[in-house]
Amino acid sequence: MGTSSSLLSCYVLLNLFFFLLLIEKNSLVLAREFAGEHHIIDVNSLLPSSSCSMLDNGTNPSKLKVVHRRGPCASRADQDKLSHVELLRKDQARVNYIHRRAAAAARRDSVDDSLSTGVQKNINVELIYDEYIVTIGLGTPTKSFSVIFDTGSDLTWTQCVPCDNCYPQNDPLYDPTQSSTFSKISCRSSYCRQLDVSYCPSPSTCIYKVKYADDSQTQGSLIQDALTFSSNTIQNFIFGCSYDNRGQFEKADGLLGLGRGALSVNSQIAQLYGNVFSYCLPSKSSKAGYLSLGSSATGVQYTSMLTNPNLPSQYFLKLVAISIGGERLALSPTVFSSPGTMLDSGTVVSRLPPTAYSALRNIFRQHMANYPMAPSLSILDTCYDFTNYQKVKVPAIAFIFDDGVTANLEFRGILYIGSISQTCLAFAGNNAASDIVIIGNVQQRGFNIVYDVGNLKIGFGANGCSENE
Numbered sequence: 001m002g003t004s005s006s007l008l009s010c011y012v013l014l015n016l017f018f019f020l021l022l023i024e025k026n027s028l029v030l031a032r033e034f035a036g037e038h039h040i041i042d043v044n045s046l047l048p049s050s051s052c053s054m055l056d057n058g059t060n061p062s063k064l065k066v067v068h069r070r071g072p073c074a075s076r077a078d079q080d081k082l083s084h085v086e087l088l089r090k091d092q093a094r095v096n097y098i099h100r101r102a103a104a105a106a107r108r109d110s111v112d113d114s115l116s117t118g119v120q121k122n123i124n125v126e127l128i129y130d131e132y133i134v135t136i137g138l139g140t141p142t143k144s145f146s147v148i149f150d151t152g153s154d155l156t157w158t159q160c161v162p163c164d165n166c167y168p169q170n171d172p173l174y175d176p177t178q179s180s181t182f183s184k185i186s187c188r189s190s191y192c193r194q195l196d197v198s199y200c201p202s203p204s205t206c207i208y209k210v211k212y213a214d215d216s217q218t219q220g221s222l223i224q225d226a227l228t229f230s231s232n233t234i235q236n237f238i239f240g241c242s243y244d245n246r247g248q249f250e251k252a253d254g255l256l257g258l259g260r261g262a263l264s265v266n267s268q269i270a271q272l273y274g275n276v277f278s279y280c281l282p283s284k285s286s287k288a289g290y291l292s293l294g295s296s297a298t299g300v301q302y303t304s305m306l307t308n309p310n311l312p313s314q315y316f317l318k319l320v321a322i323s324i325g326g327e328r329l330a331l332s333p334t335v336f337s338s339p340g341t342m343l344d345s346g347t348v349v350s351r352l353p354p355t356a357y358s359a360l361r362n363i364f365r366q367h368m369a370n371y372p373m374a375p376s377l378s379i380l381d382t383c384y385d386f387t388n389y390q391k392v393k394v395p396a397i398a399f400i401f402d403d404g405v406t407a408n409l410e411f412r413g414i415l416y417i418g419s420i421s422q423t424c425l426a427f428a429g430n431n432a433a434s435d436i437v438i439i440g441n442v443q444q445r446g447f448n449i450v451y452d453v454g455n456l457k458i459g460f461g462a463n464g465c466s467e468n469e
Contacts, residue, residue: 131150154259224239349426383423
């Protein structure tokens, strides 16, 4: 009787062991599915939402909500929708301009005075439509303005009165005469000399002119006034009062410059916030992210911030590899390091060297072979029709940077969703191997990205927008 009981116990324990082993194996498989090798996506989740869903975290004096300018979370979303073809065309115009500007600087026989002394010249690139906006306050009493924020620009500007030629915007124009803290920047100011194009009609007035890649331009006078972030006010902030604007700026009140030059927001208030800022771009247009000043990030991995002498105001870092489906692309180490890699909030989809893009695209297509392909969408040549599917499996993609930092992209950082019937790989190839690699805002979605300019490092943290989503 005792022997039978012992055998039964052993049998039960043995079965329990194999059952637990099976569970552990399946758990590992699931972990690989969602963490390393691929994403399982509910196709309905790709559809845009018409309502805004974001949490109110109370008042943080150094944190602003970031929303998609055409999404339901924008206070007054634009009614005129831009087609994906037109948006991507404008994105390519911006990228072409960045590449031309870098190539022109590299061809110079000698570095001009502004670069040799560390004074930045603005790289003026086209404002495009798939942008993110924040609401800031200007003046005393403060008035609210919705502005595009851009890490590729330095000068902050807004339309103001009296205006000779202003495009329609949703908010009232900034009126310096209604602010008790407004003053002009004189022609003798060092800030006036930071501008790419400036002149002085009188000693007390500094006039700037900024021209963009699509021949849009803005012109105005350099001034200073109070800048308010949430409930925190910074006095004597220097920005542009634009009174002559031509081209396609489409209703945004202006631009918030977050580049590395002396006129950028972060440079001007470096003593208050340690020259550190961070942001998270929301994964969906119906969600909110944030822009934060100062260092308060946790769970962030840092890689070195590099400087490209041809584009000194831009943020560069060292991309060493890309993985797809858990495997690194078989590429030469110099593919990314030779042209350099720029992190840019204004570019939409990332641009890779031709050989890197071809390798990524080919392996992506192998993983997606079970799904019907759809026509190309402008510069995006790898698209799929998910109409007849409830769930799809997409290979995971990760950027691997120097210093052992890996950024695992969310699935919305992998796909550009034109529609359910035309969902595309959200990468494009550069024209030449020497063209700068650009990490665009689609791939930045969902990360807490920290720019520690003072310590020359850039950080990536996962689930960065979770508190706002």
